[in-house]
Amino acid sequence: MNSLLVYLFLSLFLFCIGMFGLLQRRSLIAMLISVELMLNAASLNFMAFNRFLAPDPAVGQIVVLFIMGIAAAEAAIALSIILALFRKIHSINIEQARELKG
């Protein structure tokens, strides 16, 4: 049960449902949540390969730490952009942000 394929399919499921949410939701915060799910799918994939295949188990952990740092930076930037956009157009719906088009 604790095999490589289980982890790969679980991370594939997380990635696909994150992609579905990113394409289908219209609230910017919900899209950010979907992006977080996709990033977690990537780090789960790295850890699975790290546990079952890779020669050195420390390298995958370092990559996952890097992904976590990127995700934290991305969440901070995205949330501040969402707040600035909300103050500007009083909505966080992505379809009402078309006035940003130049």
Add this chain to the structure above:
Amino acid sequence: MGEITRYINPTVVAHIAFVLVVALTVVGALIAVLLKNIVYNVFGLATALVGIAGLFIFLGSEFLAVMEILIYVGAICIAIVFAIMLSQPMHLRIPPRWRPKVVFSLIVAAVVFVSFSVIITRTPWEAHLIRTHDWSIKRLGHLLLTNYELMFELISLVLLLAIVGSIITAAAVGGARHSGGPTGGKEEGGP
């Protein structure tokens, strides 16, 4: 301890825990994407992240499990909750949805799922011949300060830029309030 292991098989307990953790992840991800209420979405995301932290423990890295809960559940989910409270999307009117968009996104996600699962099942995965089994934090710290020094410095630079950039982005409207007149100042300075 012997009394306990006579009645409870540790392998069975590990299997049950693994199934529980996988179910937590899947159900959390479904809640995070499929429900309409944005607050439920954040709670579903937190549930899925706790499940992924459990999976990291099963994969042999307790340190990353702790980091996952600390950074994702403790920092990012709380930041998202703050953004929800500040922008109040619950009271906003939702315009009607264009139905084919949902179908298109479902088709895209399904195509990606099927093609990647074909790739996963057809690839012969082979472990590397020479494998070390040192999962300790000590080795992680040594590698971060020797071989992966550049990565370490780069991530600190990225985090610094993200902090400064998010402060500037969120405060840009506050700068515009001086040019926008006194009414904007009242909105910003409310209790």
